[in-house]
Amino acid sequence: MFLSLVIPVYNEEESLQELIRQIEEVCAQNHYEKEVIFVDDGSSDTSWEIISSLAAEKSYIHAVRFRRNFGKAAALEAGFSRAKGEFVMTMDADLQDDPAEIPNFLSKMSEGYDVVSGWKKVRHDPWHKVYPSRLFNKMVSSLTGVTLHDHNCGMKCYRAQVLKEVAIYGERHRFIPVLAGARGFRVTEVVIQHRARKFGVSKYGFSRFLKGFLDLLSVKLATTYGQRPLHVMGGAAVVMWLFAALLFLLNILISVTFTSFHSFFNTCTHTISYFCGYFGMMLMACGITAELITAFYQQGMKHSQTNFSIQEIIRDPEPTDSSPSVMK
Helix, strand or coil, rough: EEEEEEEEEEHHHCCHHHHHHHHHHHHHHHCCEEEEEEEECCCCHHHHHHHHHHHHHHEEEEEEEEEECCCCCHHHHHHCCCCCCCCEECCCCCCEEEEHHHHHHHHHHCCCCEEEEECEEEEECCCCHHHHHHHHHHHHHHCCCCCCCCCCCCCEEEHHHHHHHHCCCCCHHHHHHHHHHHHCCCCCEEEECEEECCCCCCCCCHHHHHHHHHHHHHHHHHHHHHHHHHHHHHHHHHHCCCCCCHHHHHHHHHHHHHHHHHHHHHHHHHHHHHHHHHHHHHHHHHHHHHHHHHHHCCCCCCCCCCCCCEEEEEEECCCCCCCCCCCC
């Protein structure tokens, strides 16, 4: 078994050497052939120097360095495109994800699953991170139909084929199981040990929940109407037209029954119905345009632009041609 571990790094200088020691220990005990791909997402501390030193000592370590901080989705994509393993695991570099859990993920994958997500059932985080996260996870599960207790968990395992078919950008990295489920891949979760942070501080604040909510709407639309955008846009247009027609009929009824209110009511309803009708036409036009764009890209066009810039690479295992596209 060949395992790729993709690890985004952002100012984690104190934990990197210990993380590698623990990974080596687990892989040696279970006889895993491995590669570790560090992606330095614009760290301002000595993380890159430590990664470079580790890579000089250990041939299985590969490393990519961004020119600046581009975000976790970009870091994961840079790692995914270089991963050669049959299974690809992601984990955070802060030691809160325990490498000892790796065999549990792979054992679950052996049952025929394509994506296994970690569930930090007992979390060692402040309450203001735990409770909003639980609410967010329930909302994601109910809206998407992919029921996981911890969509935000950074420790996940994928079959390589999943990452060839799922495109990530923005904050969509946490929705890879949802996107994979929409394509028919089998998704499940395993309970994992979540360790308290020993070094540094969390890189995420409350703003990630707002971004995550907006990306959730994007994912919901993409998975439900991604191949038929006219259905959602056209449906909204029809609703607008029906509302405009209702106002028009109501205007006629009021003008005949209550002549004293005719002038004022006529002006209001006329304006609103005109706006609804016009807005409905705009929605329909947007839907038709989106349908044409979707058809165009279905004919083989692929978006190849990445949303990150690489400054330096150590022992690059050439990106695969079939790597998923990243857009911004």
